[in-house]
Amino acid sequence: MSLAGDPIPRSEGEDPPFSARLLDWFDTHGRHNLPWQHPRTPYRVWVSEIMLQQTQVSTVIGYFERFMARFPSLEELAAAPLDAVLSAWAGLGYYARARHLHAAAKAMAARGIPDTLAHWLALPGVGASTAAAIMAQAFDQPATILDGNVKRVVARHAGIGSPIEQAATIHRLYDCARAYTPPNRSADYTQAIMDLGATVCLRSQPHCLRCPVAGDCVAFIEQRTAELPARRVRPPVPLRPVRFWWWQRADGRVLLERRPASGIWGGLWCLPEIDGLRVNPQEALPTAVPIPERMLPPPRPSQSHGRFAHRLTHFLMQGEVFTAPADAPLPVATDALRWLAPHEWADTGLPKPIRHYLDAQGMPLRETSMHDHGSL
Ligand code: SF4
Structure with a gap:
């Protein structure tokens, strides 16, 4: 032994x-x-x-x-x-x-x-x-x-x-x-x-x-299968609220923004984050340019469009989507901003919860809870 x-x-x-x-x-x-x-x-x-x-x-x-x-x-x-x-x-x-x-x-x-x-x-x-x-x-x-x-x-x-x-x-x-x-x-x-x-x-x-x-x-x-392999005790997963804009044109196209190359959902297309993204000018991909409309007043609860919850590796994202004000000027498409029609979503690199959210648009909104590993 x-x-x-x-x-x-x-x-x-x-x-x-x-x-x-x-x-x-x-x-x-x-x-x-x-x-x-x-x-x-x-x-x-x-x-x-x-x-x-x-x-x-x-x-x-x-x-x-x-x-x-x-x-x-x-x-x-x-x-x-x-x-x-x-x-x-x-x-x-x-x-x-x-x-x-x-x-x-x-x-x-x-x-x-x-x-x-x-x-x-x-x-x-x-x-x-x-x-x-x-x-x-x-x-x-x-x-x-x-x-x-x-x-x-x-x-x-x-x-x-x-x-x-x-x-x-x-x-x-x-x-x-x-x-x-x-x-x-x-x-x-x-x-x-x-x-x-x-x-x-x-x-x-x-x-x-x-x-x-x-x-x-x-x-x-030695009947130790339950205790091996030993792991560190992990602290509880922190919650992180993240707010997004829902911007839709009369022809049904929705505004999506390319995320910076590194960080969460790096390089994927996503609803624009209201509070902006941290942009690293050294990154190779075109990164999210400032949207002038981000300077709009903070969204009010009455603008709430829907919510989702999404578990990432290090935190639980509590996403809330707000409808952009109807009188705000429409952002112009750039390398990092696109107005995408629903038939284009399937061939676009979208994070899973954003794809689910887009697919559910127009239907009664519900809380979603999904797990993938969108980090880094
Ligand atoms: S290697 Fe794994 S499955 Fe095989 S006896 Fe040991 S604990 Fe059991």
Whole structure:
């Protein structure tokens, strides 16, 4: 028996290694029909890994298939306008991923698709675990991944009890994950450990009795699955009120404003924020120009058009939309302001709650509560 909190020694003499048991299980129970596995090209694996960074497989599948239908090759993605990429991404959240994907596609179109870990790491939006997953899955090279699911498996199996967000813990997890990684069948092993985390070693109530590595799993042996991996206690999510203008012309077009490249919903089109956006003049995208009408008197409660609630990563947005005064001059369209007709909304990169709000316009307004990750 290991000391609590120390990785349990692998029982090489008695059981096959961790990786051998996991690969045996994967051959029968793993996921072999994910769309990015057929064909498993570097381009498709890369796009899927970026999508999977913050989003579950079940959600990613539909987005991935639509994205591939729209941008079947690296060249087509690199040549597309950023708006088209953001539009295809809308709803997946964490929009910086789409901006980085587009920037990386342009870099690869010019210099070629990398085939080393170091070159993948040099691309925007590709961190250590993503680069490792690409090398393993697209090139079958041994590489150690450590996404959220794998952290949970390793922390439990090795009995690592320190908070999972700490840098020292992540180093320990990497050391263990590296020791578990086999020298061959890298693509299968990488998929196998992700599948184990997603389908067996669940966050709550893991299915330990059907787990191939339960025999030497510290959390299982010591009945600590509920407490591992340990997390910092998070403070309650703060509320943040945000006010928007509802500006609609007689022909039905609605005024939308492009958000600054960084920050919440970066680069997406949104109802204009009444209190304005913090604009960074260094940003590459055209940013929201001052709307003279923002100088209008603050909206009165009688101008309320509707409300929505939306959970972002670090706060709960309490959105309230106000009808612009009928006698205010209509803002003129610019690079960062557009009057969009309803049939154009579908092809415009809109944050999910704003799309829902627009879709519901003209209908009785209701509180909406949605969760995606629109930040950064
Ligand atoms: S035995 Fe249970 S806790 Fe341990 S790795 Fe398997 S599913 Fe996770």
